[in-house]
Amino acid sequence: EAEVAQSPRYKITEKSQAVAFWCDPISGHATLYWYRQILGQGPELLVQFQDESVVDDSQLPKDRFSAERLKGVDSTLKIQPAELGDSAMYLCASSLARGGADTQYFGPGTRLTVL
């Protein structure tokens, strides 16, 4: 069964450093999402791509966060500089988005700890 791949699974960094996370969605999935999940809370959307275009980044802290999906396939989320409050699980999901109640499939996530 096809899965969403993410790397690294765990990342520990110091405050003010730069970090990057990578996501490879299920083949053929046009829509890709990055969510942030703070411990004890539900995931919250950071950015949504349709192919290579951003369709929703209203909740992305653009002064420090950036995301790209250059060829409409895999994606990278970057934080620079990292802050203590960025410690969280970063989840990537993908869906066909052909209409209807398309299912979002989640990767295993990257757990970020900022010291």
Place this chain on the structure above:
Amino acid sequence: AQSVTQLGSHVSVSEGALVLLRCNYSSSVPPYLFWYVQYPNQGLQLLLKYTSAATLVKGINGFEAEFKKSETSFHLTKPSAHMSDAAEYFCAVRGDTGRRALTFGSGTRLQVQP
């Protein structure tokens, strides 16, 4: 705007007992509703989803949920809990138009006692 409220951040049941996890939603358009399960340090796995085809939805691992429009609820149930059901459960909503991302509740941690 749409939102989800999960009543009870922690639920504890005995093995073999009924599982009931509560979810109420708010949506200005006919909603699509989802239940996901998350095991420690893992991503989310879809249990089931409501797409308006049927109000009673059956999912994986013996779980089911009933959509009640009059109560704006989508509670998750399982007749008999197993130890392996211990996990975090999230209810999520997505409207039919516009934003296609999911809006999640805050989650309910299910503990199963032997």
